[in-house]
Amino acid sequence: MDFYYAPTACSQAAHILLHEAGLSFRPHAVDLFQHTLKDGSAYERINPNGYVPALLLEDGMLLTENVALLDWIAHAGDGLVPDGPLGRTRHLQMLAFLSTELQKPFVRLFFTQNDEEKAWLTETLGRRFGWIATRIEGDYLFGARFSASDAFFYVMARWAAMCGIALPGPLRTLADRIEARPAVRTVLEKEGVAPLDGAA
Incomplete structure (x- = not known):
């Protein structure tokens, strides 16, 4: 494919x-x-x-x-969705939140020239990252296993660094843990981009 x-x-x-x-x-x-x-x-x-x-x-x-x-x-793949009867539903809920409540405002932030809008978007994104920080269930968003939501969150963490948005401590720890995974390091190398500390 x-x-x-x-x-x-x-x-x-x-x-x-x-x-x-x-x-x-x-x-x-x-x-x-x-x-x-x-x-x-x-x-x-x-x-x-x-x-x-x-x-x-x-x-x-x-x-x-x-x-x-x-x-x-x-x-x-194998094991990339949370367990349990509502595992997929909860996973889709997080993916939808990341897509609509983080990615979309970030796109606006990247292109707006209005200082008031920039301030509002930055504050809104900070609040929404704060909500995600309350949802961490273990080493990763849904517990001990890495999921697609973790991959998507990692990209949003990189965008936060690019925009100078500080992540809550638990989310920065999560981003660092995700970045240490071999698959993530491979993609960073293939895409020719720096690790998170160099994303800003």
């Missing part, structure tokens, strides 16, 4: 999870400003929406939207 990503974008979560799951895939870096692949071809021929991530399965099915990819990869 073919995986389409952009370094440091939200697609980094799916990139990490593909390695965690041990799935075989062909990676393709996308220039999101030019909407092209490395060979100069138009990325919109693959994904007409023009954004990442995207996963083209061997049967020709194209999966888009980060939450959908993370859920699919987590189930294709």
Whole structure:
């Protein structure tokens, strides 16, 4: 299958999870400003929406939207979803929160030129990170096992560092623990980006 990503974008979560799951895939870096692949071809021929991530399965099915990819990869792998009768539901709840309540405000923060909006977004994001800090159930968000939510959270932690948003102590500890995982280190190297201490 073919995986389409952009370094440091939200697609980094799916990139990490593909390695965690041990799935075989062909990676393709996308220039999101030019909407092209490395060979100069138009990325919109693959994904007409023009954004990442995207996963083209061997049967020709194209999966888009980060939450959908993370859920699919987590189930294709082994042990990447929390246990229990509501394990998947709780996991989707966290993925949806990360996508709508963190990722979306971050995108606004990256591009706004309005100082008042920047201040409001920074305060809002700090509050929402604070809520996540109360949800940690063990070494990772859902206990002893790494999950897709941890991969997505890690990318948001990197974005916080880029924007100068300080994380609560438990979340910084969690981010460091995630970054120490071999799959994460592999993706950072492949995407050509610095570890979290160098993300700012």
